[in-house]
Amino acid sequence: MREFSADYLETTREGMWGDSRAALVDLDLSTRERVLDVGCGTGELTRVLAEESDADVIGADADPRLLAAASEVAPVVQADATRLPFVDDAVDLVVCQALLINLPDPVGAVEAFTRVSSDLVAAVEPDNGAVTVDSTVDSEPPLARRARERFLDGVGTDVTLGAGARDAFEAAGLDVVSTRRYDHERVVAPPYSEAAVETARRKATGEGLADDRETILSGETSEGEYDDLRSAWRAMGRDVVDQMSDEAYVRTETVPFFVTVGRVE
Template sequence: MREFSEDYLRRTRSGMWDDSREALEPLALGSRDRILDVGCGTGELSRVLAAECPGEVIGCDADRDLLAIARDHVPVVAGDALELPFPDDAFDLVVCQALLINLPDPAAAVAEFARVSTDLVAAIEPDNGAVAVDSSVDAEESLERRARRAYLDGVDTDVTLGADAKTAFTDAGLDVCETRRYDHDRTIEPPYDEHALTVARRKASGAGLADDRETMLDGELTGPEYDDLRSAWREMGRDVIDQMTDRDYRRTETVPFYVTVGRVPDA
């Protein structure tokens, strides 16, 4: 399973659910007694669940460093998603966010979630293949698309799972109740914060692509094709910095998430 830093989790989940929680309605959070957030990371979703649930919310993650941050929001327990440290029927809702896309066998995880749930299991998973980028730099959208396609081709789990998470639910023996879509927008515009400036500098240096080079080359992308992409990427990054200097740069990235809800049989 891939590991993620505190900064990555905070950055990619910043503002998520602040604009609308309509897609979470099938979880009936207001009626829950005990919720488990599996793979909670820094507790970004746990915080939202705790705000909506009158009962108890517990976060669970294998990374103890991330749990040290998540415990600011909810009680936490260290544990593996495929072998949860809880007895059968310990919760009435088990939920995860952007976890199944990083597991080689999502159905096995869903089955383990069902073991500890008396009622519902929910997965909030992105379709990373359908990310949309709107940028004031003409070349950014097409280069992002090329880089994303090459990266996804080299990843060994299904990071485009999204709406197809329901297959993992049925494979695990759950009855799928509903799937709803939620679009998470991340926007960069003036005034630019330090993170936005750092991202721009990493584009201009090619450092961002360098981090993903090994994964990209695990797919069909060749070495020379990677070098050409990185060269164009660095040029695009310089255009981003130029526009930032004039306070003209704007970028919106939209990541589609799908909330899939399943009921434990005989619940």
């Protein structure tokens, strides 16, 4: 299981579901009584589930550091996704967001969800291979695509799962009700947040790419190819910083998420 910091989760999920929650319609949230959000992280989706229903919503995550933040949103429990400490049929909806893509055995997790749900199971999973980037720095979109391809080649789980979650649902014995797409757009534009400025700095120094060095080199990327990529990445980052100083930098990243809903037979 890949681990993430609270800051990373809050940054990457910022604004998600703020524009539309139509992709969640098949969860029938208004009729739910007990909802479990597995891999809740800092509680971004947990909050949405609580806002859209009158149900008792519980968050579950293996990382106690993340649960400290999620506990401000709803009751939480520390738990592994494949070994949930709940009796059979304990809730009528189990949901996860960007969890299956980080698990070596997504089917095993969905089987655990199926056991504790009396009705529905839903997964909100991205296709990280289909992420697009538009930027006022011309070199950024192709470099972002190149870095993403190198990263995906070395990562050990299926982070492109997206709509393919239905295969895991069917393997776990669920009747797939629907799969709906939701595009999460993250825009960086003036006035720049502290997080955006820090991200630009890390591009210019190459720190951001260095965080992924081990994963990238786990694939077919050589040390020399990585060094060339990081050099180009730093040059791109300096252009980003320059444009930011003129308040001219604008970047839009679009991450496609797929909401797969299954019914317990």
